[in-house]
Amino acid sequence: MNYRSTRDPNAQLYTDAQAIIQGLAPDGGLFVPAAFPQPQFDLTRLTTSSYQQLAQTVLQWFFPHLPTTATVPAAYGAQWDHPRIAPLTPVHAGSYYLELFHGPTLAFKDVALQVLPHLLQAAKHQTKDTKETIILTATSGDTGTAALRGFRNVAGTRVIVFYPQHGISPIQEAQMRSQQGDNLHVVAVKGNFDQAQTTVKEIFNDPTLAAVLASHQQHFSSANSMNIGRLIPQITYYFSAYGQLLRQGVIQAGDQVNFAVPTGNFGDILAGYYAAKLGLPVGRLICASNKNNVLTDFFTTGTYDKRREFFVTNSPSMDILVSSNLERLLFDVSGGDAELVQQLMHELQDQGHYSLPTELLTKLKQLFAAEYATPDEIQTEINRVFKEANYLIDPHTAVGSIAAHRYRTLSDDPRPCVVVATASPYKFPETVLQSLDNTVPSQSTGLDAIEQLAQLDPRPLTAGVEELFTNQPQPVLTTTPAAMPRMVLDILKKTDK
Ligand SMILES: *Cc1c(COP(=O)(O)O)cnc(C)c1O
Numbered sequence: 447m448n449y450r451s452t453r454d455p456n457a458q459l460y461t462d463a464q465a466i467i468q469g470l471a472p473d474g475g476l477f478v479p480a481a482f483p484q485p486q487f488d489l490t491r492l493t494t495s496s497y498q499q500l501a502q503t504v505l506q507w508f509f510p511h512l513p514t515t516a517t518v519p520a521a522y523g524a525q526w527d528h529p530r531i532a533p534l535t536p537v538h539a540g541s542y543y544l545e546l547f548h549g550p551t552l553a554f555k556d557v558a559l560q561v562l563p564h565l566l567q568a569a570k571h572q573t574k575d576t577k578e579t580i581i582l583t584a585t586s587g588d589t590g591t592a593a594l595r596g597f598r599n600v601a602g603t604r605v606i607v608f609y610p611q612h613g614i615s616p617i618q619e620a621q622m623r624s625q626q627g628d629n630l631h632v633v634a635v636k637g638n639f640d641q642a643q644t645t646v647k648e649i650f651n652d653p654t655l656a657a658v659l660a661s662h663q664q665h666f667s668s669a670n671s672m673n674i675g676r677l678i679p680q681i682t683y684y685f686s687a688y689g690q691l692l693r694q695g696v697i698q699a700g701d702q703v704n705f706a707v708p709t710g711n712f713g714d715i716l717a718g719y720y721a722a723k724l725g726l727p728v729g730r731l732i733c734a735s736n737k738n739n740v741l742t743d744f745f746t747t748g749t750y751d752k753r754r755e756f757f758v759t760n761s762p763s764m765d766i767l768v769s770s771n772l773e774r775l776l777f778d779v780s781g782g783d784a785e786l787v788q789q790l791m792h793e794l795q796d797q798g799h800y801s802l803p804t805e806l807l808t809k810l811k812q813l814f815a816a817e818y819a820t821p822d823e824i825q826t827e828i829n830r831v832f833k834e835a836n837y838l839i840d841p842h843t844a845v846g847s848i849a850a851h852r853y854r855t856l857s858d859d860p861r862p863c864v865v866v867a868t869a870s871p872y873k874f875p876e877t878v879l880q881s882l883d884n885t886v887p888s889q890s891t892g893l894d895a896i897e898q899l900a901q902l903d904p905r906p907l908t909a910g911v912e913e914l915f916t917n918q919p920q921p922v923l924t925t926t927p928a929a930m931p932r933m934v935l936d937i938l939k940k941t942d943k
Contacts (some may be wrong), residue, residue, distance in 0.1 A: 492689030598627030
């Protein structure tokens with residue numbers, strides 16, 4: 447299977463291995479399949495397929511020439527605390543919740559970041575690439591922990607994660623600080639997430655640093671959802687959800703299903719779009735945003751405008767104004783018009799906004815709906831779902847839940863709706879407790895809030911949550927944004943053999 451850049455009118459081809467190793471195309475575009483797979487599959491078989499079988503099938507569709515037989519058993523094994531990996535709850539307070547938080551770091555990033563290291567290794571093996579891969583990430587919480595967990599002790603890789611010293615939740619910090627692996631480095635930055643993110647991008651593009659790395663047989667790579675190897679594994683859970691609805695007797699084979707997806711960088715929902723393109727009967731994809739509602743405006747008006755205030759909300763993993771993966775959707779809906787994509791992306795960069803041609807917006811509206819929720823509405827929704835169904839949801843899932851409800855009320859659409867549950871309520875226990883009118887322990891370490899929340903929860907604590915209590919926090923390095931490049935060099939020098 448070959449890949450190409452969303453911004454290259456000449457459609458230069460790359461192998462799947464090259465696309466995964468490089469992460470981003472040289473012209474700044476994103477890798478997409480040069481010809482989208484058109485597989486034949488039997489929907490009724492979905493009821494009996496295990497998650498692992500589905501994952502294997504999806505990987506084979508997109509990476510048929512990569513040696514990936516060992517990937518799936520390693521990625522979806524005992525580190526998951528539910529045998530179905532992505533269980534779908536029966537209907538709760540009007541919605542089905544697809545729980546994607548049963549992995550080791552309690553958020554849906556694990557679904558892909560448990561796979562990506564194995565894909566990267568397979569790709570390097572195939573291309574006889576013996577360089578050490580330095581995964582560099584700035585994180586506002588979930589990606590960093592999931593990347594550390596996914597890449598720990600993976601041969602030929604090293605991970606350096608920068609997080610804002612006062613910008614992540616106590617649980618996220620505890621998770622990040624307790625990761626154990628010889629190849630993992632966690633650095634707290636005295637600054638905010640944007641400063642860390644901007645400096646990471648500068649480090650990526652610094653020719654001097656690149657030369658130093660090359661002389662040590664090393665190269666930088668990224669673990670964020672711009673990498674096609676992180677995106678594709680997420681397609682699996684849409685198929686798995688459909689199979690579970692069939693098995694529960696909610697639908698018949700061929701019936702359409704809607705999905706409400708809490709969205710930030712547009713990776714999760716794009717995987718749903720790809721599932722529909724592969725032939726899964728998807729009705730509407732409901733793009734659910736928080737108060738940073740740039741996508742809601744985009745799907746309503748066709749104009750993407752990032753020139754607006756940035757809000758720090760109680761669903762921090764969705765606090766984002768530039769949704770990178772939207773570029774892949776634009777490419778696809780325009781029939782692969784790389785010139786148009788290039789033009790729109792340059793407008794976004796230079797002027798901060800762009801507008802989609804009307805006929806493309808009309809096309810998008812046939813498949814997508816969009817809603818958003820404010821922090822207060824999120825708290826009310828967590829409260830409502832718990833009162834009505836005795837079921838705890840996290841603030842990100844609550845955004846999806848609100849969007850599903852609002853869409854159903856406005857549209858009268860009778861098709862069943864799956865809310866994609868992206869994080870465990872135990873990852874954000876303070877917000878959940880507050881929403882349930884409970885006082886939050888002052889100076890919460892996260893763990894005390896978890897214990898308090900557990901007393902309200904009818905379900906037993908999962909192994910992933912239990913583990914938080916046995917973790918031993920390690921001392922972390924600290925730096926300033928300006929000193930980050932120096933820190934990278936120091937880390938690499940110390941570990942050089
Ligand atoms: C990353 C994340 C999201 C947003 O997913 P995208 O693929 O970036 O749209 C939503 N919820 C949680 C909990 C996340 O960690």
